[in-house]
Amino acid sequence: MPRAKPAKIEDVAAKAGVSIMSVSRALRGVEGVSEKKRTEILKLARQMKYMPNSNARSLVVANSNLIGISLPTFAGEVFAEILSGMRGTFDSAGYSSVIDTTEYSRTAELSWVKRLLSWQPAAIILTGIDHDPETRALLQASKIPVLEIWDHTGDPIDACVGIDHFSAGELMGQHAMELGYCRPAFVTTPRGHDIRADARLEGVRSVFSGAEIRASRPPLGNAFLTGFHGTLKLIEGGTPDVIFYLNDHMAFGGMMACGQAGLQVPDQIGIVGFNGLDITGVLPVKLTTIKTPRRLMGITGARTILAKINGVSVEAAKALPVELVAGETTRPQSITN
Amino acid sequence: MPRAKPAKIEDVAAKAGVSIMSVSRALRGVEGVSEKKRTEILKLARQMKYMPNSNARSLVVANSNLIGISLPTFAGEVFAEILSGMRGTFDSAGYSSVIDTTEYSRTAELSWVKRLLSWQPAAIILTGIDHDPETRALLQASKIPVLEIWDHTGDPIDACVGIDHFSAGELMGQHAMELGYCRPAFVTTPRGHDIRADARLEGVRSVFSGAEIRASRPPLGNAFLTGFHGTLKLIEGGTPDVIFYLNDHMAFGGMMACGQAGLQVPDQIGIVGFNGLDITGVLPVKLTTIKTPRRLMGITGARTILAKINGVSVEAAKALPVELVAGETTRPQSITN
């Protein structure tokens, strides 16, 4: 018959015959208790299954060991990997994660931030740099360390670790241009849905400044499927010589669509993905893509914010490098092609 | 220059010229305030950007609107989809999620549960039914609603919503047996790493009770890659006529491996996956697999636990049905084959 009420610090103090403060100090590992008492108290606390009440602690110190993390979505591995990198780092440091997914909605993000703030979190992490103005104001007034991840800006709310999506787009574009492609197209999401994807498209556009780049924007849905159908739709309106995709998932769907449409990759059409996911490692035809440092980004971001929490100054905005992986879905175009 | 300290309930009360209690009642929407005062207070609170302190509230009521969710991993979409279903439901109900990934470690799960308990969460959700005994004891003594998800048992800690993995294995086995396969093999993770996968293997075994089923258990890693290499390794030791995989990712890797090894699917070898992921929808050769109701499971689980939180009695253990999707990676075996 377990007691209804869990043991509190007072119970431990009573049993140990010391004051509450000695127990508090012993448990937190701060100075001010003799080693003898400390070991004794620790032993007792363990056998009483004492568990400190975080609410009470956070109320006093006006700060918790909760870190809020907001992601657009769990789908598609990308954010799951960034998250995974962050969580591992936070976990080792003793922080728990309160996680939210916004589905790319700024208002959803805002209302989550409001709710989270009521917990006095140690830090807040947002994906990207595109927020409701109120979100930014709220956060900046709060003094809580904030990290914006995945995208890059010179003017972060507080700190920022990510990649430059426009540059990544340029990188993809340059690769294609150097190979001699001249009729590029893009398969992506509805305009404005994902501003990073739009930035990459702009990067590609800036390289192919002369050419018009058709974009197919299938309605939202599973990336494999939207890539597949978006490609079929695109091809209907004329065949480009290279297609850039929002990400590897869609590119994979696109490859399948090309196969179904009888278009040989890379002989009749080039395919370029984005992210460098593991799936590309098992494909019989290796995908040309941009490798993004997702786990590293998570770890770097987490360390940055931990430093901020501990009052260590760090550089406010860090851009991580991306790498073009030249696969077998693109190849040099002959002049006569 | 924003004030350093955020407004508290007392500030709102002072400005409104009422007592703290009237503000508290107005904000919580409980009876005991005149409608006139209530609207006045609400207006003031909004313009003062008042945000209640969750720590203080939880300390008093000994209960929070935090729900803890423990998952083995974010990788592979499966748990991400279950999570997504749960989060949507919890969000609408006003709960925030504290999320953990255990990487299939029971001790990691235990230490997370301990930390979480200090927040007086409204509920705790664990993946699967295989826990450290202390976890179970701790949870049962805590009176906090607990949900075990993804697996099924008649003896849950508190409540359980999932699928019966042994039966799912039988379903896969029966399908193959009816088609005439007789040299089955399994590509999965190291034994004991994922007890659900092991249960499915046992389910298959029970159907092919006579035949010996070889199992390839490549070391942990990315599922596409382990499926790929595990299959190559398996084939070295002789070619089975059908291979069952831990999941669709590995099955996809396996298909690629078969392709590389010159084995035609399904003519020379059958492939059976598990989960029915979206990727199977774009493959030129449709994968035979078991479709698991992941999002539905998340929603059902969340509703079950919300009912428990609200004191509504619900059935303790619910098994959701799975469905065999007969694709093009398996086909009837001729006698002479």
Next chain:
DNA sequence: CTGTTAGCGCGTTCAC
């Protein structure tokens, strides 16, 4: 090194 005092911000209780 040890204990005492005084809150942290809010909700329960019980007066009015």
Next chain:
DNA sequence: GTGAACGCGCTAACAG
């Protein structure tokens, strides 16, 4: 309908 006490469990600041 309203408000004054009091306490939730813990820690900062001080006293000894």
